[in-house]
Amino acid sequence: MRDALTVLVSATIIPLSAPTPRRHRRLTSSTTTTKPRPKPNPKTNPQVSTYSPFLTSSPWDNRQSLKYYTEVASKLAENGRFEDFLMILESVVASEVKPSEFLDLLNAKNVASGIVRVIGESKLTSDVEMLFNGVRKLGIEPVQLFDGVSMELLRGECSRLLKCGEVEQLVSLMEILSGFQFQIKELVEPSDVINLCISKRDPTAAIRFAQKFPHAEMLSCSIILDFGKRRDMLSAVTAFEASKQNTSSPNMHAYRTIIDVCGLCGDHLKSRIIYEGLLAGNFIPNIYVINSLMNVNSHDLTYTLDIYKKMEKLGVPADITSHNILLKSCCLAGNVGLAQDIYSQIRKLESEGALKLDVFTYSTMIKVFADAKKWRLALEIKEDMVSSGVIPNTVTWSSLISACTNAGLTDQAMRLFDEMLQAGGQPNSQCFNTLLHACVESCQFDRAFRIFQCWKEKGFQQTITGQMRVTSRPYSLMTVRLPFRPTATTYNILMKACGTDYYRAKALMDEMKTMGLSPNQISWSTLIDICGGSGNVVGAIQILRSMRESGIQPDVITYTTAIKICVEHKKPKLAFMLFGEMQKYQIKPNLVTYNTILRARNRYGSLQEVQQCLAVYQHMRKAGYKPNDYYLKQLVEEWCEGVIQSEHQDKSQFASRLVEFEPQSLFLEKVTKHLQDSAESLSVDLRGLTKVEARIVVLAVLGMIKENFIAGNSIKDDVSIVLGEQQLSSHVDMDASGVNEAVIKLLHHDLGLHVYAAGRDKRNGIISSLKLEEVIERSDSQQTSASPTRRPVVLQRLKVTKESLHRWLRRTGSSTR
């Protein structure tokens, strides 16, 4: 092909105008030599015109030869030989032929195919740019080389690149073309290119492309936001940084957008850093930037308040939106008082004409009170609103209904719904959901289904008259549009309304699917709850399995629900199995989970069960949850006390199966240690424990002693209990002193053991033995800041006599032997 062309060029040029041999060489050099050629440049090569074939036949009388040369040029271009093409063009221009004549004769399609070929060969920037620059230098705009057909070719290439996802090629091409007056819109759909860049996670290319448009700032923002919507913070920030490149003053719109994206991606701190960067550059943010920043950080009232206070100093006065966001922040923080203060403050500003409260303000305040169960105050806000002439919208009504629902006022909620309809309010799905939830909360399940049925029957875009009322109050000529669009939430709420009717709930879940809705974690958790609640524990666990199989990952609540079911149906083994499964799937239990599983053991359960509970307790502490004395107390009462006192327990192999605790918590370490120790020379170390923990440890040791006694090993020594240093300052450590009292109460009063104190007098270092009465007395005197005459004894250890232990063992142990 190339050779054929060489022949063509050689054959045509020589007879026509007798170009110099040099010229000839240059024209064909690309096929005959690999040596770099000098660039043709009319300015530095004045002889170009001298060699122009057209000059020899001036004035131009040979249209045929122009046509011929143009054809050659077209062919050269088609083969990507742009330099040669340019040289012919140079000659044409130099011979004072009008470019339009050349262009008329040019086979535009050939040129376009050449360009398309070069694009395909990825020589885009070097070759095409060279061609276009060359053409432009000769006074022709490159876009003029294209006619309708060739433009279509180019468009085809663009869609090919788009289809193949050649982001870099496509964007580079667009950059070149837009630099030469091509209309990008006529070649590709700009949004297609941007979407490709986004789907290929190429923020830089997206922004490069966007910058070729007059509305680049707006496009950049939508790109940043799109990445944010995909939760791709990194790309969003890259796009944001790229969009900052060619601008001297910052684009506040972009700042606002990236801050919103931080919110979408849950990176509140990043939004603060971006904002601080803006301030550090001595730029004044606009109101949108500040409002977005506050909104993204609305979960941190301290921060939003701080920003709000600084607004005035920045010279950006807070507007109603700023205040609304601040109210939202109060709402999230549950700070009703501050919300009320702000509300009255802005009401005052409104009376001065400085602000105008809007529907957001009132709705947010209503939500503040709704969450705080202050339904009366919520209704008062509604009155404020109406008297200010602000019309409640669906959100306002929903929040009002919620306020009543949260306060348990179902009928009031219903009345509000009626009121909304009468006021011309159009309920939507969320509003219906609120209403349905009100019914469910008050266990008016039938009512919930009736409302749902009504909603359903009125169907899509139908009007109803009077029949929608949910109270007894009749009204006529009511026209309400009720597009029936239940959401997943609707079905979830209705599932709850099934009580323990598992099959009904299951049917609802199926209906949900036929409505094109996917059951979510809440749907499945509810189904598990209902199935278990109907007594079918195994079924509940099977549902948990189906849930995973259907691609929905169970979450903490799902597992906690399932565990609750097992606990309620006295299946501790299953409960612990599920708890273990959670670890396997790396689902972190929360406080509710721990408290639920801790209820799993039965009263007077086996040692293994207790050990499992202790392991859970340890797990809990490890996870950073505060030791829950309440459940530990239950452990004491329901197990440890049982070990000591009960006649009904299973006494077998008490000390044989010992759980292997990791010594993470002091308490568990001690329980473990004492449970594992042999019965010889027992010393119980209670230092650092709370009184409840101390109680368990003491009981565990006693249980141990008892087991050994039953096995025939009786105790040979008094049992020593190390209490630890007591502080003598006026700041008595309440926990530590509580330990002494609790232990003494347990041993002496509850179990009737004989206890004496081995105290070490700090002054003379004598170990003194005291009777219990004295122990208590001195213990008291420590707490009430010792009298000067009686120095308090620094209690270090108690002893329990082996005789009293023997008596106790015979008394309680014999009955079960």
Next chain:
DNA sequence: ATAGGGTTAG
């Protein structure tokens, strides 16, 4: 260009 409402476990 900004902001708001509904459902699950102890």
